[in-house]
């Protein structure tokens with residue numbers, strides 16, 4: 225593989241043109257010179273992969289670099305990936321392949337529509353097939369294939385959180401009846417200690433509102449979208465088929481999901497596999513019900529709250545208002561924004577497989593994206609960092625400790641704040 229060659233400037237020592245002395249660096253511009261030995265074949269190889277064609281469109285304007293969250297803690301972005309490939313780097317063998325979180329901020333500003341959301345999964349699939357996946361990601365893939373969730377948790381324990389919810393939770397296989405709302409709880413909400421707090425809060429809020437809901441319990445499997453974006457399309461397709469078959473066993477009107485990644489999968493991907501649902505993120509389901517919620521609030525929280533837009537609810541699916549409407553409805557919540565918000569929201573680092581690549585990424589970044597985001601949240605003076613993605617509570621709580629901000633900021637799911645104000 226040809227290596228990049230640094231340019232050696234050509235300078236002539238004694239040049240005078242029309243009486244003007246242009247010796248040394250002043251005559252560089254008059255000489256043609258080879259700056260780099262290019263490797264366009266590296267770009268062509270990537271662009272030949274189905275879905276990755278748009279990498280070849282890059283014209284190096286660098287608009288993407290200013291908004292790429294990874295560049296803020298490292299040296300990254302589509303322009304740099306293109307340039308490195310053009311000058312010798314083979315992306316499929318480079319650590320750069322695993323740093324993109326598919327946050328979509330670059331696509332938002334790119335005049336040429338270079339689409340990393342399609343390029344990255346396509347190139348990562350090559351790495352999956354050649355067996356060069358970082359070990360921690362490989363483990364998440366194997367757990368998903370074996371247990372139906374990337375954590376390697378026992379599927380039979382998926383609904384254990386319901387025991388402490390304080391309200392009855394209908395499990396579809398046991399109830400054998402139609403429900404209005406099938407609530408897809410999600411992996412991290414079902415198993416992670418803090419996720420389970422959000423699950424219990426959701427069950428209580430639904431119950432208080434009189435929502436007729438049920439869950440799949442042990443039958444629920446991970447949606448698979450993050451595994452797809454990390455390069456395991458086959459695994460995603462297997463999970464989509466299994467989840468669609470399970471949904472098909474039951475009667476329901478609306479599919480409500482806890483997480484933006486599942487929302488993205490069920491809304492945008494599952495229809496390609498004949499899974500068509502009236503799907504809503506839980507904030508979208510609850511926001512139109514704020515007039516019903518308000519009489520149920522019993523106390524004022526008296527907190528300054530800042531909200532982190534999940535990439536897959538915001539940029540990917542255009543929903544910025546529903547979580548904010550819910551937060552504003554809670555008595556005693558003062559909503560303050562971080563400088564990067566809504567379309568330009570910063571990424572928590574968990575998307576596109578990033579959830580399972582923190583150890584790997586540590587060697588190529590100065591700090592985790594979640595740490596960077598927590599610093600921004602603390603700088604607003606907020607008491608609470610509100611989230612509505614199951615990946616985020618664990619990421620940000622860890623980041624609060626890692627950045628030495630324990631005691632200054634707490635992390636709460638929006639649904640936990642709604643529930644807290646009802647007590």
Ligand code: SF4
Nearest residue numbers: 282285286288303334
């Ligand atoms: S914004 Fe688009 S065209 Fe410009 S450098 Fe980035 S990827 Fe290339």
Ligand code: SF4
Nearest residue numbers: 292324325327328330
């Ligand atoms: S999708 Fe996000 S993380 Fe990936 S290159 Fe674009 S801006 Fe950077």
